[in-house]
Every structure is written in structure tokens, then in C-alpha cells.
Amino acid sequence: MVEGPFGIDPVLWAVLRLAIAIVLVIALIMNGALLLIYLERKMQAVMQDRIGPYHVGPFGLLQTFADAIKLIAKEDVRASQTDATFFIAAPALVFSPMLAAFVVVPFAPPIVGADLSIGLLYLTTLGAMGVLGIVIAGWASNNKYALMGGLRSAGQLISYEIPQILSLVTAVLVLGTLSMVEITELQPGPITNIFVLPLAFVTFFMAALAETNRTPFDLPEAESELVAGYLTEYSGMRWGTMLALTEYGNVTIVCAIMTTLWFGGWNGPGVEAFPILGILWFTLKTYAFILVFMWIRATLPRLRIDQLMSFCWKGLIPLTLLNLGVTAALLLAFPDTLVPVAIANWLLLGAFALGLPALQRRRLRRIRARLGAGAMPAPRSAS
Amino acid sequence: MTSAVPLGAFIAVSALLFFIGLGGVLVRRNAVVILMCVELMLNAANLAFVAFSRRFGLVDERGSVFVVFVFVVAAAEVAVGLAIILAAYRNRPTVDVDEIQRMKG
């Protein structure tokens, strides 16, 4: 039992710590998710040349709170044949791993929930646990659309775990440790890991887009597809929890991982003098990535489930495996320096970025040739 | 606190879980439930491995290494087992092991 400050009784201090943790979770994480919903709507409005919410509160900041209150006050509609226990348990099963993941996120040198020596493995594991909640949600709704949506979503999540984990493994090969705090401390200067492993970053970014069900991979939750998939029977706060809070919480976690592994986490000018400044740099970097996520959502169209799966299995997984193999081989061949790894990674990234459009163009040409000249209009100049 | 729990207690839990799983395999009719009970038995074995490895101070974690291989085997076995069950279900829509006896006799 830990002796509390001011000599508080240890048992009382334990209870007090639990209460403080619950308050912090509700305040920071929930509010963070609500703020992200507002940010998303504003970003999409800016991109679509309109204003977005501006009635409620200054600049519409309280809009999401109003939405949350409406969701909580909504009637709890439940179809009669649904599996009661699982229907109620599914949002909790989807939400809890996301909450538990915030424990290892390193905000600033003194501010980490717990410096686990297997921090990155822990985050990966929690990502895998979310799949279970979605399958149960689809099953418990007793609704064919929900079941199919749930299974499709679970399939997407499981498939994209593989490139995600492989990218992380490549990064860990170079960094040498799984602990999030140590990874941040390994990148003090302006030359952070992004210069060494850009391809791993790009593949992790794409896999993370799919893992958090963001466009262009948001087939399971899109309103126009499959009647909102596994969420069909959920309304009110159940929907709010499962969809909005979990998704934006997951987005925050994934962006935090990207910041920590490739961009130096809390490092920035002035952190050695004032460690608390780390929070500012960490938050800025994480929110930069979150804004990029939202930018992509406002811009790109959605992929179909078979396009999505084929991109994963025929595109991302061979790419990440190749990256892993090349990095491992180069690290063995040149154990002291990271320059060969960096060169190889940038070359692979260039090949990927330039090769993918060329590949698509060849496929398009082959399809056109197969269909015959009269089947489709002649391609425009630059295809 | 970890050294307060004797090793024998962990092994006893592992043995009990194993025999609950074994009883399930012998007793239940549904093939998927039998597969689940086999997974319970594998978990019990893992628990025993890790308990022995950590409590006897094996620095190179050999028990945990074996556990990793058991994970691999269990995953492969569940995949193939479910494939077999689904293929059998396609023939006759039942997973009742008492009824799938076409090969008998």
C-alpha cells in the first residue's frame, strides 16, 4: 500500500486515486473525443465550403455536448428478439480496450500512466480485442444486415492488423525497444525516426486508417452502405459510445503511436528545461495527424469491401513483409549505422508511390483491351 | 505477493482446468463446443508451463518459449478444425457428433 501525500491513510489514498483516475478519464478522454467530433465537422465544413456548427456556444464549440445530451436522453430502443446480455455488453467490449490503451501513451516525461516494458505490444493486443466486441454487436442484433456488417468489419479489422503489426515490428527492429517512453527518449533531436523508416510510417498510416474504420476504409459504418452495418439496431448512447467515442479514441491512440514512433513524441524545443512542455509538443503532433485523418476523410471516396481486402492482402502485406525483410537484412549486414536502412526505405517508398499508379494504369489498359475497342470510350490523354 | 502463492496452487488450477476441459470433450455433443474445450485444455497446459518456468528461475524462459509454440499449434488447430466442421455442416446441416457417423460401418 502506498503512503499517500500529507500522510493520508493508504486505503483512503487508494480509493482517492481511483476516483481521480475516473474523473481524469471522463474529463480528458471523453472531452477529447467530443472535441474531435466538433473538429471533424468544422474541418469537413471548411473543405466543403460551408460553415459547420456555429449556433451552440461560441463558434459552435458546445455543439457536441448538446449532441451528447440528446443521445443520453434518447429512449433506449431494443428489438425484442435480440440477445439481451450481449446486446448490452457489446458497446462496453468495444469501448474498454480503447480506454485501457491510454495507460501507456507518453504525454510528457513525468506524465505516463504506466511505463510498461512491452508498451507497444500492449497497444497491439488491445487493438485485437476490439474485434471481439464488433462481432458480438453484429451477432446480438438479430438482424441479417447487422450480422453481415459485423462479420465484414471484423474481417477488415483482422486483415489490417497484419500490416499494422508488421510496420510496428520494422520500427521496433530499428529502435530496439517496445517501451513507449524509451522509444521517445531515443529520438531527442530534430532527426527523428521518420527519416529512417518512412515506408513503415506510410504503411502504418494506411493500416491505421483501416483499423480505425476511417475513410477510405469506413465501409462498416457508412450510412449509405448496408444500413449502417453492425450498428443498425443501436440507438442513443449505445451508438454514441460504440461509434463516435470509440472511433475517435482509437484515432487518438493511433496518432499517438505514430507521433511516438516516428516523430519523437514529446520532444521539441525547450523540453529539457521544462518537462511539462512535452504535453504541448505531443498534443500538437498528435493533432496534426488527426487533422490529416480528417482531411483524408473529406477528400477520398470509399473502397468496396473486396477492393479493401485485396489491397490489404495483395498490396500492403507483401510490401510490409518486403520492408521487414530488407530492414532486417540491412541491420544485420551493417550493424552500426542506420544509413543503409534509411536509403533502402526511401527507395522502397519511392517505388511504391510511383509504382502503384503505373500498376493501375497497366491493369486498366489490360481490362480495356480485353473488353474490346467499342466497349468503353477512348481513354483521355493522361489516363 | 507473487511468492506468497505456492507453485502447487498454480499447478492444481491448471490440472483442474484441464480436467474440466477433458470432461467437456467427453460429454458435449456439439462439435464447436468440443473445440472450445480443447482450447481450455491447451490453456491449462500453457499455465503449467509458465508456472514452472517462472518459479524455477529458468533465466532463458524455456517454458514461455514452449508456450509460444503451443499458441501457434492451437491457432492452426482451431482454423483447420473449424474448416472441417464447416465442411461437414455443408453435407448435412448438423454439428452433432452423435449424428455425424456416415463413415461408420
Place this chain on the structure above:
Amino acid sequence: MFGLLTVSILGAGLAVVLAPRITTSALAMAFAFLNVAGMFVLLGAETVAAFQVLIYVGAITVLILYGVMFTPQQPRAYGLFFQGQTPWGALLAALVALPVVIVAFTFVDAGVALEPGNDLRPLGTSVFRDFAFPFEVASLLLLAAMIGAIALVRREREIEEPPGAPHDPQRRGPRR
């Protein structure tokens, strides 16, 4: 903490065997996996606990739930869940269990317990140095299992095509 985990594990195990609905069995199994991971953490093997949750709860439970969903059966009376040899099977299991559990309690550790945590590096070193060959064989096993599972559930598609017919892009051929 150990007592709580023990009760949960054994309770979940009994739920898997005795539960009337198969979905309850599946979720009790997932709960048992989580509790076994807790036991691993109690023993100080954090990496193995993380792998347990990742593989068992994250993947195997989902596989079993898929299996449950794709094999629906009519609800039956509770007695029909158990095979014909239930009394003999249960008796055998109980009879063999009793001496094993009693013997299990007599194990004592050498008094040299490792301090909790820090099991990642020795684990990795062992797997990739001393046990590198079994590691490769395990990967081959996974490959064989993957191919076997896919081959077992393939459906063959029929192709009726008179010879000389023009190529039709809508024709359903064997899966590419």
C-alpha cells in the same frame, strides 16, 4: 487476487461445458482466456500474457464465434446437449482428476522465483537462437494450416461453356 482469478477460471470453464446456449459457452471461453492471461501477469510473464490476449481473445475467440454463427441448429432440450456416454465420461474425468490434483498440490518451487516482468528479451533470444529451427517448422505448420483451411471450405464453381463461345466477362469462372 489469485483466489479471484482461480474462481473465475474454473467458473468460466464449467460454464463452457455446461452452458445451454453455445454463445454463452463461447463468451465464457473468452473470459477464461482473459483470466489465464491475468494468471500469467501474476506469475510475472507479461509478454506471454500479452500474446495470450492477442492470439486467444483477439483471434481464436473470433474464429470460434464465426464457427458458432455459421452452424446454426434448432434449439433442443437441455438433455440432448450431452452425448450418450455422459455418465461414464464425466466419471472417468473426475476419477483421473482427483489423484492428479492432489499430486499437483505437492509441487514446491525451488525458492528461486524470478522477479516479475522483464521476460521479453530472454524470451526473444531463446526463440530466435536456441529454438530457431522449431520456429521455422512452426511457420511451415501455420502455412499448411492456412492452405488446408482455405482448401477445405472452397466451393467449386461450375463452368458450362460450349467450345468456341466468345469471351464473356460476366462468366463465372474458377476463383482467380
